[in-house]
Amino acid sequence: MNRVFLRLFKAIDAAGDWYDRQRGDGFALYGLVFTLFVVAIVLGLFTYVSIAGFPRLGTRFFTGFASRIPEQAGILPAFLGTLWVMALVFLISFPLGVAAGIHLERYVSQRRLARLLEVNITNLAGIPSIVYGLLGLQFFVRGLALGESILAASLTLSMMVLPLVIVATREALRMVPGSVTEAAYALGATKWQTIWYHALPLAFPGIISGVLLAVTRAIGEAAPLLVIGAVAFVPFVPASVFDYFTVLPVQIFFWATKPQSSFLINASAAILVLLALTLLLNLLAVRIRERWHKRIES
Amino acid sequence: MRRPAEKLIEGLLGLSSLFTLLLTFTVIGVLMYNAWGFFEVIGLGEFLTGTRWTPFFENPAFGMWPLLTGTLLTALIAMFTALPLGLLISIYLSEYANATWRNVARPALDLLSAIPTVVYGFLALVFVTPALQYFFPALERFNALSPGLVMGFMILPIITSISEDAMRAVPANLREAAFAMGASRWQVAWRVVLPSAFNGVTAAVILAFSRALGETMIVSIAAGQQPQLTFNPSVAIQTASSYIIQISLGDVDRSGLEYKTIFAVGLGLFLLTFALNNLSYWLRARFKQQQR
Numbered sequence: 230m231n232r233v234f235l236r237l238f239k240a241i242d243a244a245g246d247w248y249d250r251q252r253g254d255g256f257a258l259y260g261l262v263f264t265l266f267v268v269a270i271v272l273g274l275f276t277y278v279s280i281a282g283f284p285r286l287g288t289r290f291f292t293g294f295a296s297r298i299p300e301q302a303g304i305l306p307a308f309l310g311t312l313w314v315m316a317l318v319f320l321i322s323f324p325l326g327v328a329a330g331i332h333l334e335r336y337v338s339q340r341r342l343a344r345l346l347e348v349n350i351t352n353l354a355g356i357p358s359i360v361y362g363l364l365g366l367q368f369f370v371r372g373l374a375l376g377e378s379i380l381a382a383s384l385t386l387s388m389m390v391l392p393l394v395i396v397a398t399r400e401a402l403r404m405v406p407g408s409v410t411e412a413a414y415a416l417g418a419t420k421w422q423t424i425w426y427h428a429l430p431l432a433f434p435g436i437i438s439g440v441l442l443a444v445t446r447a448i449g450e451a452a453p454l455l456v457i458g459a460v461a462f463v464p465f466v467p468a469s470v471f472d473y474f475t476v477l478p479v480q481i482f483f484w485a486t487k488p489q490s491s492f493l494i495n496a497s498a499a500i501l502v503l504l505a506l507t508l509l510l511n512l513l514a515v516r517i518r519e520r521w522h523k524r525i526e527s
Numbered sequence: 528m529r530r531p532a533e534k535l536i537e538g539l540l541g542l543s544s545l546f547t548l549l550l551t552f553t554v555i556g557v558l559m560y561n562a563w564g565f566f567e568v569i570g571l572g573e574f575l576t577g578t579r580w581t582p583f584f585e586n587p588a589f590g591m592w593p594l595l596t597g598t599l600l601t602a603l604i605a606m607f608t609a610l611p612l613g614l615l616i617s618i619y620l621s622e623y624a625n626a627t628w629r630n631v632a633r634p635a636l637d638l639l640s641a642i643p644t645v646v647y648g649f650l651a652l653v654f655v656t657p658a659l660q661y662f663f664p665a666l667e668r669f670n671a672l673s674p675g676l677v678m679g680f681m682i683l684p685i686i687t688s689i690s691e692d693a694m695r696a697v698p699a700n701l702r703e704a705a706f707a708m709g710a711s712r713w714q715v716a717w718r719v720v721l722p723s724a725f726n727g728v729t730a731a732v733i734l735a736f737s738r739a740l741g742e743t744m745i746v747s748i749a750a751g752q753q754p755q756l757t758f759n760p761s762v763a764i765q766t767a768s769s770y771i772i773q774i775s776l777g778d779v780d781r782s783g784l785e786y787k788t789i790f791a792v793g794l795g796l797f798l799l800t801f802a803l804n805n806l807s808y809w810l811r812a813r814f815k816q817q818q819r
Binding site for chain 1: 533536537539540541543544546547548550551553554557558560561612615616618619620623624628632634635636638639641642643644645646648649650652653654680683711712713714716717718734737738740741742743744747748768771772775776781789790793796797800801803804805808
């Protein structure tokens with residue numbers, strides 16, 4: 230087995246070297262081809278989904294409820310559910326994550342405690358999303374008796390994306406120049422005054438960009454919500470956080486797993502809506518971050 | 528008056544930090560508590576050594592091996608897709624590409640991880656599986672191959688971004704020394720940069736593998752719901768995560784044994800990914816130390 234690997238390594242080594250010596254840096258061409266290959270596959274799949282789903286995108290699709298007839302089925306409850314979850318995850322994970330991030334970055338002075346907290350957050354980030362679903366099922370749905378509600382779903386997803394918010398907050402605070410902090414201290418500001426009036430305003434766009442990415446991640450998740458009890462059929466417009474719910478990814482899952490193939494058109498159309506939403510949020514986050522980088526580095 | 532207020536704020540910040548520790552303990556506690564109820568009835572021995580997973584049969588059997596092989600099989604297929612592709616792309620981006628092109632390619636690759644996994648699952652079922660069936664007619668409608676391949680694309684950005692960072696962190700003087708000896712760019716990348724960045728790259732690969740093990744939606748949609756002790760990629764299987772989904776979708780008595788099984792399976796999945804994540808974290812920490 231080892232000899233096989235050794236042979237393979239040597240072969241790859243020789244091949245790459247040969248390409249490079251044939252023409253200056255010949256492998257560059259192949260690297261480009263591999264990268265473009267991945268991009269092409271992804272673009273191809275998007276085109277496929279777009280062509281399949283686009284005809285279904287009409288007013289009926291956006292204002293309709295789930296239905297046994299694919300042509301009449303719509304995403305209204307799922308879309309509103311996603312908006313609910315988006316807002317609640319933002320409201321829950323933002324204060325909690327930012328507070329923990331500030332504490333970790335500026336207050337924890339013992340090295341061992343800092344290390345423990347850091348390892349712990351890395352571990353939280355690595356827990357599979359479905360395990361967060363099990364946490365939500367036992368703790369929020371049953372333990373706190375929130376039931377299979379929008380609130381339980383949002384709390385579960387907030388726990389899942391909390392590490393992302395904390396890490397983003399820490400990175401943003403680290404980008405604030407040390408001179409700003411030192412100047413504030415020199416003028417007699419207390420630690421918290423320095424953070425609140427000087428560091429946080431400078432770091433804020435970076436933090437917001439991180440929270441937006443976290444929310445994007447949350448609205449794309451289906452697995453934990455299926456575990457805590459998202460349902461296939463919501464016959465009303467969700468009006469409170471205690472209503473039972475469905476969201477776009479869950480709706481896509483139920484449509485994709487139906488045996489009738491005409492529901493696949495619905496799934497494609499819902500995917501287009503979900504992708505538009507996630508890509509929009511992603512783009513927004515990236516733009517905010519880029520502008521902030523330019524400002525803070527100047 | 529400022530001081531007590533500041534103490535209060537500091538305390539609140541500390542509490543939110545403490546909350547993250549509590550969260551970990553709650554996750555472990557919830558899993559252990561319910562899994563305990565399961566192991567009291569079934570016994571750890573049968574779970575760890577049994578080769579049949581038939582929870583719905585008249586005489587149910589709860590051996591974890593079929594779920595474990597299913598989980599490993601799809602994750603390994605994903606790795607076989609993502610590892611060569613990811614390695615070549617990160618060598619290219621770190622050693623060959625110019626800054627402009629790299630700044631286009633990196634965000635484009637990162638977008639792959641922003642796509643919701645349910646979308647990948649859909650694509651695996653309605654596009655990749657039929658396409659593969661065209662070449663391998665023996666492939667079942669639900670199989671491990673197609674979700675595995677698609678999952679490979681999902682974890683690709685994890686491999687490319689972390690290992691590219693690791694390769695770029697290799698000091699320039701190592702490269703220059705090799706170039707001075709007449710090495711080609713590829714030899715520099717393959718014989719100098721890659722070995723120096725080995726810990727970083729391995730950390731990326733392990734993290735990607737751990738992500739693949741826990742991935743749920745792709746396998747739930749496209750890999751089927753048949754727990755089988757097999758490494759045959761062309762038949763329907765079941766992974767640990769998709770078993771949890773299957774039970775969650777059904778009407779399960781919430782004080783019964785079936786409800787507890789998903790926590791036992793979840794605990795197994797948690798322990799596996801926990802070990803891998805920490806290995807990856809440790810390797811990355813060591814890599815950073817070496818570079819200093």
